[in-house]
Amino acid sequence: MQLLLRRLFPTFLISLLPFGAGAATPAATDAGLATYRAERARLAARPRPVICNNDGNDFQKVTEVSKAVFLAARTTGLENTRVAAISYCTNHSWGLFSHPTKIGSVIHDPIPHSTGFSTDILARYLDAGLDPLAMMVEFGKAHGIEIFWSLRMNDTHDSNPGLYGPGFLAANTLKTAHPEFLLGTPEKKPRHAGWTAVNYALPEVRDYTFRFLEEVCQNYDVDGVELDFFRHRAFFKTTANGEKATSGERAAMTGLVRRIRAMTEREGLHRGRPLLVSMRVPDSVAYCRDIGLDIETWLTDGLLDLLVVGGYMQLNPWATSVALGHQHGVPVYPSLDESRLKDNDARKLRSSLLAERGRALLAREAGADGIYKFNYFNPRSPAWSELGDPAALATQNKDYFASIRGLGAWTQALPHLPYTTIPTLCPDAPLALEPGAKRSVTFLLGDEPALAGQTIRLRLNFTNVVPSSTRDLVVSVNGARLARAESGGRWLTFNLTGERGAMLRKGENRVTLTLASSAPEALTWTDLHVQVRYAGSK
Known part of the structure; x- marks a missing residue:
């Protein structure tokens, strides 16, 4: 039939x-x-660490x-x-x-x-x-x-x-x-x-x-x-x-x-x-x-x-999509597409295995059932094994950023920026800091801070010259003022290792910059990069 x-x-x-209709069985x-x-x-509920x-x-x-x-x-x-x-x-x-x-x-x-x-x-x-x-x-x-x-x-x-x-x-x-x-x-x-x-x-x-x-x-x-x-x-x-x-x-x-x-x-x-x-x-x-x-x-x-979310832009924290899918019993897989920032250096930083580890761990910490990799074509890359193992990721070297995708790519669609609820700080979407002004940006940390054998560095990037001291620029994390910054090129680096890491917390952290009214010029804040390193990890 x-x-x-x-x-x-x-x-x-x-x-x-x-x-x-017409089936040959009583199906x-x-x-x-x-x-x-x-x-x-x-079958839908079976484990899929990586798609x-x-x-x-x-x-x-x-x-x-x-x-x-x-x-x-x-x-x-x-x-x-x-x-x-x-x-x-x-x-x-x-x-x-x-x-x-x-x-x-x-x-x-x-x-x-x-x-x-x-x-x-x-x-x-x-x-x-x-x-x-x-x-x-x-x-x-x-x-x-x-x-x-x-x-x-x-x-x-x-x-x-x-x-x-x-x-x-x-x-x-x-x-x-x-x-x-x-x-x-x-x-x-x-x-x-x-x-x-x-x-x-x-x-x-x-x-x-x-x-x-x-x-x-x-x-x-x-x-x-x-x-x-x-x-x-x-x-x-x-x-x-x-x-x-x-x-x-x-x-x-x-x-x-x-x-x-x-x-x-x-x-x-x-x-x-x-x-x-x-x-x-x-x-x-x-x-x-x-x-x-x-x-x-x-x-x-x-x-x-199965619900796969995200792509060339991310609009919400992954936890939002996870809650939506799980409410209906549907597993959720964030799509970790490649970064398409226009700035070459920023894009390379976000394309490293270190950055991929950070992204994968954050997705799993948000409750995702696995991750989805798009436009990643080397079948012999260690990423296919590492990114699907949250337990191993916990003690591997990683990089985090305020934003991986920035403003997002592919404009041939209904504009998506009005729907964005997460930070977009990156060289493609910098923040201006005028004398006397204050700007804050959040970032997510997937690691437990202040662990033995762990080193954490917070790096801030500016398009113009970084002040030679922190006299004109006050940087705080979660309300605690930072000191003893290292300056190199356009980066200002803070060591948050050991006891200093106690000001950090697993999950959301807020970095606030305040530029003194007496500062000679405005600053343009272009990036926020967090390095987490463990003894013995690569």
Whole structure:
């Protein structure tokens, strides 16, 4: 019966039938569905110290057609780490994929060589029967690692006029055949979206997105699917023009999410194993709502199993998202994306393993169930093991900052800064300190201070010359005045080791700068960096 239905009706219409219609098993019974959902909840709760996101560009890193070579580029080695799940993306803009599809386009369709994005190697892999997504599923099963297929809900890399953008767009038959799907044109670009973003207010766009997911769930033995709403965050013309999404737009997106959830249940019952649904969204309920994502309703109605929060910007403390997810029994994974600060030195400091350790420990101290790594491609990095072990992190060297992400990156979306509730201090977002003025910034410390064998240094950076003494500048931590600063370059360093570390506390700390009225000039405070070092650690 199920096969007959698939022949008589378009695939996406079957999803509109009552749950389980046409199934060859009694899966749609209340008892069967309850058993399925209980098993799904058990799988959702399994430990995932680290989730690795792979953007699917492995094929751009190889020149030889070989499964072993392909996996070695970004995957082999993860099996011996704390990585419990891989979120694998094979769509390179909405409708364009690197796995075989009958609904969208495959990226090895002709792409101009001038784009600088070689696609011949992918064609050779597919011609040899080596499907990137199938190889990842096989790898996951061989090593007990979950594989989620990640769908970027509105990826607009094809809006980039340089690099591979024009080639991606030319290869995308859906977008080229249906310009009415798009939020803009090359001549009339929206203010807050890539012009090639699709308009989710259109039923046809929602249907195609549904079918992309359904096709993968029917053709690949993945453990789940991920709806990545972070790439990219424009879904409607209202938000693309700087306005908040309407209730009707939120309802349309929620309707799509419900269809996807029902489809995963139907397909999971059909194959006899649950399909999990993960979602990657901004870490603010208010911001999600205003771009058209009713995450509170989705959680309340049980439409997702894993919640991944954050990305190129962080809007709230991680504890806020953890409380939201845990309130509904959903595990939460902060996305620790790479820093994209414009200042090279500041970006390098935040990209070190020391900084990664600090970020990971803070996420776990906030109650997160694990961490999610995005755009981190070396499968042999020690980070994959270290960042998933909070007990080991506790006594490893680390760096902390007032802000990792600063003002955040990727502006082609509804502006997010009005929703930001955490510090943004960094060279991209400095604070001016006029004579007679006082400025305060908080930072989070994941370590217990004042431990034996521990050294802690607080470093403050300024764009202009640091006063040669602390006479004009008073620095205090949690109300306690600091003294005996060391000056080097544009950094002012305070040693908070031993008894002096008692003024610090695990968790939030406040640093206050007061510049004397008699100071000869204003200061521009650009960074706050805390070094925690342990004897015997690297």
